[in-house]
Structure formats: C-alpha cells, structure tokens
C-alpha cells in the first residue's frame with residue numbers, strides 16, 4: 001500500500017472542506033472560525049477554515065490517501081507553504097461561476113508552482129450553478145491556456161463521492 005499525501009487547495013468557498021469531508025473515511029478534522037468582515041463581502045459563508053482540513057481514504061488496493069484541505073485566505077499562506085511542501089500531488093479547486101476569484105486562483109497556482117513540481121489537477125466546482133463559465137474560458141484566466149503541459153481539467157462536485165473519487169483517481173494515476 002502506497003501512502004499518498006494529497007492537498008486540496010483553491011479559493012474561499014470553492015469546496016475544499018466539502019471535498020475532504022466527502023472523501024474521508026474517518027471523521028474530518030476541521031478548524032474553522034467566523035469569517036472576517038472583509039471576507040464576508042466575497043462569501044456567503046459564515047465560517048472559514050483557518051488551519052486545514054484533514055481526512056483519509058483508501059482509494060484502491062494500493063493507494064492510501066492522506067487528504068489536506070488548505071485554508072482559502074492569503075494571510076494564512078504559511079500554512080499552504082507547510083502543506084504543499086509535504087504534498088505528493090494536489091488539486092486546485094476553482095469556482096466556475098465566480099470570475100472575480102479567478103485571479104486569486106491564478107496566484108495560488110503560481111505559489112504552488114514556485115514550491116513544488118508534483119502532479120496536479122484543476123477541478124472546476126459549482127459548474128451546476130447558474131453563471132458557470134466554460135472550462136476553456138477559465139483556463140485562460142489561470143494563464144495556462146497555452147501551456148506546453150496543461151494539467152487535467154475536470155468538473156468536480158465536491159458534494160458527490162463519485163465525482164471526487166474520479167478526480168482522485170485521475171490525480172493519483174499521475175503519481176505512479
């Protein structure tokens with residue numbers, strides 16, 4: 001059995017905590033507090049993750065996943081630093097119907113790329129919501145439209161187990 005550390009990152013409200021909860025076979029450790037006023041303007045949520053979410057999943061006969069969800073706020077990026085440096089692979093979640101968050105998602109991607117070169121997948125969430133932009137459009141905003149090695153881009157609904165299982169399969173297939 002191979003242990004694989006997977007980081008789930010992305011913007012506030014993209015679905016990171018939901019992803020970890022849906023994935024995990026053990027009770028998720030989630031560290032939250034009330035959102036600050038500045039975040040409240042950009043979010044409908046009352047709480048936000050301040051440290052990280054942690055879960056565990058046996059994906060198949062030879063993959064034991066440790067799953068860490070990052071906090072979504074820049075001022076906690078020391079935590080991203082710690083998490084990403086220990087990651088074997090990561091998923092960047094982007095809220096497809098929130099164009100205002102795309103530049104922040106691009107910043108996250110740059111932050112990660114600066115620190116690690118590990119397999120990754122871009123997961124578009126909220127694609128079932130009105131106003132969701134097409135993948136080709138979003139990828140342009142992330143600055144990877146013409147990248148030589150464009151990472152896999154998937155629609156992910158973090159509330160659905162089959163959806164996150166597929167994403168984790170695509171991700172971890174790249175780690176072998």
Ligand SMILES: Nc1nc2c(ncn2[C@@H]2O[C@H](COP(=O)(O)OP(=O)(O)O)[C@@H](O)[C@H]2O)c(=O)[nH]1
Pocket residue numbers: 010011012013014015016017018019045048049072125126127128129156157158159
């Ligand atoms: N309709 C829909 N709701 C989603 C999707 N992904 C996440 N959500 C919801 O968005 C909200 C924020 O998710 P959360 O996991 O707390 O975001 P985080 O800030 O990234 O940890 C929750 O109410 C989720 O159920 C999606 O793909 N579709």
Ligand SMILES: [Mg+2]
Pocket residue numbers: 016017018048049069
């Ligand atoms: Mg969260």
